[in-house]
Amino acid sequence: MKIKVLGPGCANCATLEKRTSDALAATGVSATVEKVTDFAEIASYGVMSTPALVIDEQVVVSGRVPKVDEIGALLTRS
Amino acid sequence: MTIELQAVGRERLRLWGGLGVAVVVWALLYSLNKPFWDWLLFDWLGLDPQTHLGSAIEFFFYDTLKIALLLTGIIFAVTVLRSFMSVERTRALLGGRREGVGNVAAAGLGVLTPFCSCSAVPGFIGFVAAGVPLGITMSFLIASPMVNEVAIVLLYGLFGWKVAATYVGAGLVLAVLAGWVIGRLRLERHVEPFVFETTLRGQPIDLSAKLSWEDRFAMGREEVASILRKIWPYLVIGIGIGAAIHGWVPEDFFVDAAGPDNPLAVPVAVGIGVPLYSNAAGVLPLVEALHAKGLAMGTVLAFMMSVVALSVPEIVLLRRVLKPRLLVVFVGVVAAGILSVGVLFNLVL
Structure with a gap:
């Protein structure tokens, strides 16, 4: 599974990245996590409010930082 | 089935009841802010409101609490309302x-x-x-x-x-x-x-649509906490x-x-x-x-x-x-x- 955290590097983006790795650890899902900070690439996902979470090229969250449980649910669903 | 409905009802009661209690507590604190500091600083500690020190100290405590209360109330309300927009x-x-x-x-x-x-x-x-x-x-x-x-x-x-x-x-x-x-x-x-x-690849997702009231309240609480944490030193x-x-x-x-x-x-x-x-x-x-x-x-x-x-x-x-x-x-x-x-x-x- 490929996970991308989209965000130019604001505090919320760092929180989202941390919660994502927590959720990965909690669910035992194995995945690569990539940070995307390039604006053109962020925009190409159609994301206008950061941070955003992309799982296998699908935007699943944008503009807010979900709780670890919620990220875990998103990870195990796909 | 009925048990499930009861659980939903309880959940809802907890959510809106909690909001009601929070509003009452907020209003009480806001209205007691000035009388409380007047009483504590001037009556109890015996500071004189006419002196430099007395008026400065009262200004500090009264203003800090007042602004903190206003920020908490309004950021929460605004965040919940804004969760309907994206x-x-x-x-x-x-x-x-x-x-x-x-x-x-x-x-x-x-x-x-x-x-x-x-x-x-x-x-x-x-x-x-x-x-x-x-x-x-x-x-x-x-x-x-x-x-x-x-x-x-x-x-x-x-x-x-x-x-x-x-x-x-x-x-x-x-x-x-x-x-x-x-x-x-x-x-x-x-x-x-x-x-x-x-x-623009893919379908832009509108995530404001499927949130429950509980999610919206949680967003409000988080926003209040994150803004207060960020600005309190200033x-x-x-x-x-x-x-x-x-x-x-x-x-x-x-x-x-x-x-x-x-x-x-x-x-x-x-x-x-x-x-x-x-x-x-x-x-x-x-x-x-x-x-x-x-x-x-x-x-x-x-x-x-x-x-x-x-x-x-x-x-x-x-x-x-x-x-x-x-x-x-x-x-x-x-x-x-x-x-x-x-x-x-x-x-x-």
């Missing part, structure tokens, strides 16, 4: 609008849409790449940070609702006009080309300095230096305000104290606007999508607008 929905509403009407809509939506400054660039790309005209996008980008809930709360708490309403009105007019001017100047070729070349320092000025600086100290008759006061205030940014929360209690000593209201408003609408980090970020010339025009038009707001209000108020 940048995606705003863009859909703005697509295909003509200039003029579009600028007004963009400024209004800039206030309603949840938007943080770190989203300014992705937001800009998303708007422009989807065909929203440059000037209309700019109206949105100016209104969104300027008419923000922290600024409104602080102005309301410190100067009253008239000043807060004046600020909102002036901010909206400024965003409409500045965006319209930028649109008229036909500066599209000064946008970095990659913005127009960005193809707030405490700002109120501290404000308290010292309140207590020790003589009345009418600034009437000569920065009163309504000094034409340089507004430019100087804007010049100081632009580089300042997250200190909006710390700067205002200070400005309130200065206003009490004779700083003119228009100068105060211009200062506040320049602090929140233009900031060095935001300009650096926008450089990624705007070429220098357009960036200079953007800063220049907004700064000129703020200057005129300040000068105008000094003449009228």
